[in-house]
Every structure is written in C-alpha cells, then in structure tokens.
Amino acid sequence: MRGHRRQTIIDVARQAGVSKSTAARALSDAPEISADTRGKVLRAARLLGYERNHLAVGMRSGRSGMLGLVIPDIANPFWAEVARGAQDRAAEAGSSLLVFSSDWDHGREARHLQALRQARVDGVIINPVADSFDDLDRFGLPFVLIGSSAERFPDTSSVGSDITQAVRLGLDHLISKGHRRPWLMLGPRWRIAQARFLRAVHDHCVERDVDPATLPTEDGEYTVAGGHAAMHRILAADRSAHVTVFAANDLMALGAGMAARETGRTCPEHVSILGFDGIPAGAFAWPGLTTIEKPARALGRRAVESLVDEIAGRADHGRIYLPCRLIERGSLADLTRAEAPRIPATAP
Amino acid sequence: MRGHRRQTIIDVARQAGVSKSTAARALSDAPEISADTRGKVLRAARLLGYERNHLAVGMRSGRSGMLGLVIPDIANPFWAEVARGAQDRAAEAGSSLLVFSSDWDHGREARHLQALRQARVDGVIINPVADSFDDLDRFGLPFVLIGSSAERFPDTSSVGSDITQAVRLGLDHLISKGHRRPWLMLGPRWRIAQARFLRAVHDHCVERDVDPATLPTEDGEYTVAGGHAAMHRILAADRSAHVTVFAANDLMALGAGMAARETGRTCPEHVSILGFDGIPAGAFAWPGLTTIEKPARALGRRAVESLVDEIAGRADHGRIYLPCRLIERGSLADLTRAEAPRIPATAP
DNA sequence: CCGATAGCCGGGAACGTTACCGGAGATTGT
DNA sequence: ACAATCTCCGGTAACGTTCCCGGCTATCGG
Numbered sequence: 001m002r003g004h005r006r007q008t009i010i011d012v013a014r015q016a017g018v019s020k021s022t023a024a025r026a027l028s029d030a031p032e033i034s035a036d037t038r039g040k041v042l043r044a045a046r047l048l049g050y051e052r053n054h055l056a057v058g059m060r061s062g063r064s065g066m067l068g069l070v071i072p073d074i075a076n077p078f079w080a081e082v083a084r085g086a087q088d089r090a091a092e093a094g095s096s097l098l099v100f101s102s103d104w105d106h107g108r109e110a111r112h113l114q115a116l117r118q119a120r121v122d123g124v125i126i127n128p129v130a131d132s133f134d135d136l137d138r139f140g141l142p143f144v145l146i147g148s149s150a151e152r153f154p155d156t157s158s159v160g161s162d163i164t165q166a167v168r169l170g171l172d173h174l175i176s177k178g179h180r181r182p183w184l185m186l187g188p189r190w191r192i193a194q195a196r197f198l199r200a201v202h203d204h205c206v207e208r209d210v211d212p213a214t215l216p217t218e219d220g221e222y223t224v225a226g227g228h229a230a231m232h233r234i235l236a237a238d239r240s241a242h243v244t245v246f247a248a249n250d251l252m253a254l255g256a257g258m259a260a261r262e263t264g265r266t267c268p269e270h271v272s273i274l275g276f277d278g279i280p281a282g283a284f285a286w287p288g289l290t291t292i293e294k295p296a297r298a299l300g301r302r303a304v305e306s307l308v309d310e311i312a313g314r315a316d317h318g319r320i321y322l323p324c325r326l327i328e329r330g331s332l333a334d335l336t337r338a339e340a341p342r343i344p345a346t347a348p
Numbered sequence: 349m350r351g352h353r354r355q356t357i358i359d360v361a362r363q364a365g366v367s368k369s370t371a372a373r374a375l376s377d378a379p380e381i382s383a384d385t386r387g388k389v390l391r392a393a394r395l396l397g398y399e400r401n402h403l404a405v406g407m408r409s410g411r412s413g414m415l416g417l418v419i420p421d422i423a424n425p426f427w428a429e430v431a432r433g434a435q436d437r438a439a440e441a442g443s444s445l446l447v448f449s450s451d452w453d454h455g456r457e458a459r460h461l462q463a464l465r466q467a468r469v470d471g472v473i474i475n476p477v478a479d480s481f482d483d484l485d486r487f488g489l490p491f492v493l494i495g496s497s498a499e500r501f502p503d504t505s506s507v508g509s510d511i512t513q514a515v516r517l518g519l520d521h522l523i524s525k526g527h528r529r530p531w532l533m534l535g536p537r538w539r540i541a542q543a544r545f546l547r548a549v550h551d552h553c554v555e556r557d558v559d560p561a562t563l564p565t566e567d568g569e570y571t572v573a574g575g576h577a578a579m580h581r582i583l584a585a586d587r588s589a590h591v592t593v594f595a596a597n598d599l600m601a602l603g604a605g606m607a608a609r610e611t612g613r614t615c616p617e618h619v620s621i622l623g624f625d626g627i628p629a630g631a632f633a634w635p636g637l638t639t640i641e642k643p644a645r646a647l648g649r650r651a652v653e654s655l656v657d658e659i660a661g662r663a664d665h666g667r668i669y670l671p672c673r674l675i676e677r678g679s680l681a682d683l684t685r686a687e688a689p690r691i692p693a694t695a696p
Numbered sequence: 697c698c699g700a701t702a703g704c705c706g707g708g709a710a711c712g713t714t715a716c717c718g719g720a721g722a723t724t725g726t
Numbered sequence: 727a728c729a730a731t732c733t734c735c736g737g738t739a740a741c742g743t744t745c746c747c748g749g750c751t752a753t754c755g756g
Contacts, residue, residue, distance in 0.1 A: 008712055019736045024714060032734060054466045055406045056712035059741050064403060066446075066467070075432040075645075077425060077629075084423040087449060096463055098414075099422075099447045101435060115444055118402045119414070224628075254632045261634070281425075284572075284602045286609070286634035297423075356742055367706045372744060380704060404742035407711050698756095705750080715740080724731070 007048045016044035027052065058120060065095045067307060068116040068124040070109060071146075073101045077279040078250075078296050079127075082146065085300025086125060093308055095122065104129050117141060123307045125300075142310040146303045148193035157310060159303040159320045161294040166324035167200040170246060170274055170292050173326055175208065178335030179272060182244040184217040185230050185252055194219075197248050220252060227252025231259035242333065243271050250277035250291055257285060257331070268333035278327060288329025295322045355396045364392035375400065406468060413443045415655060416464040416472040418457065419494075421449045425627040426598075426644055427475075430494065433648025434473060441656055443470065452477050465489060471655045473648075490658040494651045496541035505658060507651040507668045509642040514672035515548040518594060518622055518640050521674055523556065526683030527620060530592040532565040533578050533600055542567075545596050568600060575600025579607035590681065591619050598625035598639055605633060605679070616681035626675060636677025643670045 013023035018037060025033045026041035044050075058064035067090050071079040083099055090097045098121060100112035109129045116124055123142040145158035174182050184201060187194045198217075205212040216238070220230035227247060234256075235243065243265075247253035253275035260271040267273060267287055275282055278293025302320055309315060361371035366385060373381045374389035392398075406412035415438050419427040431447055438445045446469060448460040457477045464472055465488070475495040493506035522530055532549060535542045546565075553560040564586070568578035575595060582604075583591065591613075595601035601623030608619040615621060615635055623630055626641025650668055657663060 006712095009714095010712080020713085021715095021737075022735055025735085028714080034734065037734085051462070051465050053407075053468060053712055055403050055412060055468050056741090057714075058403045059401075059407055059743090060712080060714045062741080073432070074422070074435065075425075075428045077423075077428070080423045080425070080428040083447070084421070084449060087422065087447065091448075091459070091463075096446050096448075096467055098444050099431070099435065100439075100444075101432060111439070114399070115439075117399050119444055120401060120403050224631075258632070280572075281629035281632050284606070284629050285632045354742095357744095358742080368743085369707075369745090370705055373705085376744085382704065385704085401742055404711090405744075407713090408742080408744045410711080700754085700756105702753080703751090705748105707748085708746090710745085711743090713741090715738100717738090718736090720733105720735085722731100722733075725729090726727100 006053075007050045008053070009050070011048055012041060012045045012050050015048055016041045063122055064120045066098055066119060066121045067095050067304065068098045068100070068112075068119075068121040068126075070100045070102055070112050070116070070124060070126040070128075072104050072127060072129075074099055075101070076251075077281060078277050078294070081279075081296035082300040082303075085297035086304050087300070088297075089301040089304035093304065102127075102129050106130060113139070123311045125303045125307055142307065142315075144303050144307045144310060146299060148196055157306045157315060157318050157320075159299055159306055159322070161299065162321035162323050163196050164200045164203070165321075166276070166292045166294070167197065168204050169324060169326045170276070171201065171204050171208070173290075173328075174244065174246065174274060174332070176336075177272075177332055179244040179332070180210075181214060181216075182246045182272075182274070183234050183238070184215055185227060185234070185245050185247040185256065186217055186219050187222045187248050187252075189219055191222075194248070201246075222249045222252060224251045224255035224258070227255030228259045229255075231256035232263075235260065235263055235265070241270070242335065244274075244332075245272070246274045246276075248276055250275040250279045250282050250289065253289055253291065253331075254281060254285060257289070267331050272333045272335075273331045275331075278325070282327075283329065285331075287331050290329045290332045291327050293325045293327050295324065298322055354401075355398045356401070357398070359396055360389060360393045360398050363396055364389045411470055412468045414446055414467060414469045415443050415652065416446045416448070416460075416467075416469040416474075418448045418450055418460050418464070418472060418474040418476075420452050420475060420477075422447055423449070424599075425629060426625050426642070429627075429644035430648040430651075433645035434652050435648070436645075437649040437652035441652065450475075450477050454478060461487070471659045473651045473655055490655065490663075492651050492655045492658060494647060496539075496544055505654045505663060505666050505668075507647055507654055507670070509647065510669035510671050511544050512548045512551070513669075514624070514640045514642070515545065516552050517672060517674045518624070519549065519552050519556070521638075521676075522592065522594065522622060522680070524684075525620075525680055527592040527680070528558075529562060529564075530594045530620075530622070531582050531586070532563055533575060533582070533593050533595040533604065534565055534567050535570045535596050535600075537567055539570075542596070549594075570597045570600060572599045572603035572606070575603030576607045577603075579604035580611075583608065583611055583613070589618070590683065592622075592680075593620070594622045594624075596624055598623040598627045598630050598637065601637055601639065601679075602629060602633060605637070615679050620681045620683075621679045623679075626673070630675075631677065633679075635679050638677045638680045639675050641673045641675050643672065646670055 009023050010020050013020040023041050026038040054065055069083060069086055074080055074083055087097045102109040106129050125144050125146050127147040145156055148160055202212040218230045218234050220226035245256055247256060253273050256273055257267055260267055265271050275289045275291030278291050282289030282291050299322060357371050358368050361368040370385060371389050374386040402413055417431060417434050422428055422431055435445045450457040454477050471490040473492050473494050493504055496508055550560040566578045566582050568574035593604055595604060601621050604621055605615055608615055613619050623637045623639030626639050630637030630639050647670060
C-alpha cells in the first residue's frame, strides 16, 4: 500500500472514462466542459486520491506557484512577523513560500537567489544585503523590495514602513515629554536605513525649529549586543542627570536598557529609551519599552500583493509606505513636571 | 534583453557542440565523460548564464529538492528558531524549505499538507496540530515529527527535547533554592505535551520522595495572555507570602510576570518564576527570566538530518531527544537564607 | 591481425501536465 | 433542408531534464 504508484491525471481519465484532456479541463475548471462529465471526473479524482503534480504544471505552464522570500534572519522577531504575513497572503493566493535567511551576507544571499531561480519561483520578495544589489537588472525574475532599501531603485516596486511619519511620531512624543536633546542610536553606517532614519530626523527637526546638529549620535549593530555596547559608550560620554535615547531598532533599545541597568541606572528615572520596530519582547521588558511599531505583518502581506501584481504584468512600480504607530509603555520619563532626578548611586 | 528566453540544457549543448546527454552528464558531474568535454560544457553553461531547471529535474528524477516544514507559528520565537535551524541545514544539504504555519488549526494544517504533496516535496517536518494526526499512514510522504508529539507513533522518527532531563534540571534547581511546593502552570489539557510535562514532574517527584499530589496546577493557553490569566487565578487562590511558579512555556512565564506586577507583587521578592523554552525575550524581562532552554535551532537541524535519512531509505525510526540547559537569570528567589518576605502592599 | 573490452558519446523515450487543433454532434438561422 | 455556428471532447505536441540503450573509437591481450 505504501509503495503504490502515484495517481496521475491519466489514471483519473481512465477511471472516469474520458480522455486526459477532458480530465485536465475538469480539474482546472475550464469553461468548455459539461457539468455532467466534470462531475464524473471530479468523483474519479476523489476516489483515486488524485493530487495534481505541481512540478509538471509548472513545467508546462511556466508557473511554479511558488514565491521566494529572502530576509536577513527568520529568527529575528521583526522578520519572523514579516514572513508570517507574507506566508498567510501567499497561501490565500494559492502559492507556497520558500523562506531564506541571508544573515546580511552577500555570499549566502547570492546562493539563495540562485536556488530560487533554479526552483523557478514565480517571483521574489527580498530585503537585499547590499543597498547596491547590482545583480538587479539581470536578475531575470519579478521581485519586490521589502524594508528600507528602495531608495536607489526608482523602477522597482517596494514595500516599506513610513519612516518619515514614524520619526515625526517619535520626536513629537519625545518633545511633548520634555526630551529636547535625545541621543540617536543608529545602525551601521553602511546601511542605507541609517541614512534614511537620520535624514527623517533632520527634516523633522528643521520643521520644529531644532538644530539637528545638536543631536548626538552613536552607531552600533542592529542587535541587542550592538545596542548594549553603544549604550555603554553613550553613558560614558554623557554625564547628564537624565539621558534619553532614541534607538533605530527595538533590539538595540533592549540592549541599551540592559546596559543602563548594569551601570546602576534605572529606567525611566535616570534613563529614557524610545525604541523602533514594535517587537513583542518590548512588552515584557521592565519597564515596558515605549516604541514605534512598524506594521510588520501587514508589510509581508502587501509585499506579496505587490509581487503578484508584478508577476501578472500589471506593475505600477509603486513604492508603498505603511504608517507606523506609537506604543506607549513605561520607558520614557515625563520631564515636564518631574523634579530633577538625582545622579545614579553607582556609576561605572 | 529582459524578455529573453530562458537558456536550456539544449542551448548549452549546442553552444558546446555536444549532445544534450553529454551536456547533462557534464552538468551533473557524472563519471563517464572526459575532462576535456566537461570543461567545454561548463564554459558554455557559464557563458550563457545557464541555470538548471529544478522543476524539470524533479519531474524526471522524482526528487524535487524541496522540504516542507509545518509548525504552529513562524512568528513564535521558539518556532522561528527551529525554522532557522532547519533552513540552515536544508541549505547545506542543497534543498529549499517550504514553511507553513498551522496556527493549531486542523483545516489550515490539512491545506498546507495538501500544498506540500502537490508541490512534490521530498519530505516533511511537522509538529502536528492534533496529537492523533490520523492521516499519518496514508500520508504518502517521508516525514519526521518535531516537538512533543512523538509518543503515539512508535514507528516514525522524531526529534524533540528531553523533557525528563529538563524537568529534573528545573525541579532540582527549585529545590536547591528552597522552593518545595511550586505551582505548575500547564498548557491546554488536550495537548499531549501537557501530559508529558506532568508525567515527567511526577516521576521526578517520586524519585525525590516528594508527593506529586501536593503540587498545585493551573491550566492555560501557551501564550502570554494565557500565562497572564492563569497567574491571576493562581494569585487569587494562593495567599502565601511567596508564590513559586514553574511554567511549561516562556511566553506563559512572561505573562505570569506581568500579572504579578499588576497585583503589586515584585519578582523575585514575592514571586518566583521558572520558565521553559529559552526564548530571547526572557533575557530582556526584568528581572531576567530563569528558564530551561530547549535547543531550538539544533532541533531544527536534527529534524532535517533525520528527514534526509528517511528519504534516503536508511530510516532507523529513531526518536531523538536533545538535552536542555538551565539558564539562571534573576526570577528565582533564594529562599534558603532569606527571611520571610512581607505580604505585598497592594493586593487586588 | 582480430575479437573483446573499456571509455566516451548521441539518440530516443519518459516524467505529468496543459495548449492547441480539429472533429463529431447538436442547435440555430434563413 | 442546408449551411453555419456552437458545444464538447479526443489526439498530439510540447515543456526541460534524466535514464537507458546502443554505437563508435581506441586500447589491449593473444
């Protein structure tokens, strides 16, 4: 029973007493077939437990019914959420998702793209490692950029979050709480996301009559360890009674919180932290991380939608920026009515 | 340039001046070919930018080079880590991974399995929704169970974590810290994982001369909200000065911590919490969550290894249980030398 | 010098499906 | 009543690859 040969459409046709063309028509509900024979075929298919062979379909029709997703790391909660959204939407569209993690490594990314091409996926959603992504034009597959790397490619559709709006949300909230001179904790200098974030901040500062040059910055990796290290550098450099940090990423913000605690400082008494991403872990920290939530799941869904448009040929090459949302938890002090906090007891 | 037809092996053969059989031999480095012609073919392939069509390969050879992974939720950090391990190992083995989230829903699971069958994946790694998983024998694909659902299927290989060892680790640690009567915060009653956890606890209690019947239990969903609700019930039922909880899952433990704070209790002064899973978010909570770490990434890797064995026919139908590791952070009080803590100031 | 063997290569068939073309009846219009 | 149209169906050719079989050349043993 186990070693039984797989049923093909020919078996179904024979069982139903029709030709395989007719069986195919019934199975792919084409219009030119009588309801009667369709019923017969469908019954036969069910009886035999027939499952259509998508490899053969893809081979003949040129559509494999598979989509590729290449992100930095599926174990990163933000990207996991994106993947979930993409997967859900792909399933609704009747296609499957091949997921790959590039680890910000060019070689891995290249290998994954090759695997995707060889698997003949119908299209790819990618957050490219390099913001150059030079193989783009001879990539030979429909694709959609996701995340923040859309700037240099005006001719390709992309889905990202609205950084400008997000930064406005964050800065205005900081200002309303009395934080006039937050540190900006940025990602690596070579990432275009860094530049975009910084530019959004500058633009908004100008709008609010703040001199952007007065805002101190510190770089670090987009990880907990990166934020941890950067925060130690910040605290070593800034001996103010209250240090405020606007992190470009929640993981960094969380790392910053840990670093602050290690120096005996508590949040939000001595330190205020604003995150960016909205990963669930921020809710469990104590105090809860106030952050700007990117619509990760929706991002994944929209990327798939753009991609199927792209595949279908109706490519409007649009750039889509989804709005973000401020989540207030407890990591931001209200300095407008607070007395000056005292210097932490044990500093390093 | 964009609309250029895809290069096939026939184009390569023509370019190299050989037959397609020879080209195929060169490309799949078969032995019966001279080094000279192989070089010619390979050069021609590179020149034309040839990419082998895996759909056609799968069609002819019966191997699609794709593996399926069906887990409850890719956005759950534990499963994301498993997926990452599986994906890495699959890439090393030269195959791609189709990822699906079932959301503990039978219908979704069934649809995903159908998609996987139709895609003609070579095998599937699955954490089944139902611990019955009755379609198993007529599933018709090589597969490996992952997680805690291997009990009822002695004939299938599976990969999971060593719950017995983990529970021993946890209980001994609790006892060493002076916690003699922890609450057990369990998952839903219908999940077999619940029974396994409970049995492991009982067995170990007997070994340590503790009457397992004295351990109070509380059920809940395997989520933050579930742990949150369960903790409120526990605190309502237990008015002791110090309440200790051994949660079956980190998310529940985190939810429990939030609930405790809401009632004005602090951890570890009034409440001790021991988690289970080792998700990264536990490190950011304050205090850090002491927990038993499951080797999630290794789990994913081993599952793929078992699966390729299964596909290759050398199925030893082994059950693999990987050891867990205790991570001490700050959520457990040391009751052996502490004076009796006072009752929390504001109880609900 | 001839047959056997090994090494290398080409030709065809097959995998399961869909696209296309043509044909047999049934139905319609004049 | 006859041509024209429509509805439905069957046969055949692809899609790109691998596998099997047979053939050609060169080498070798006797």
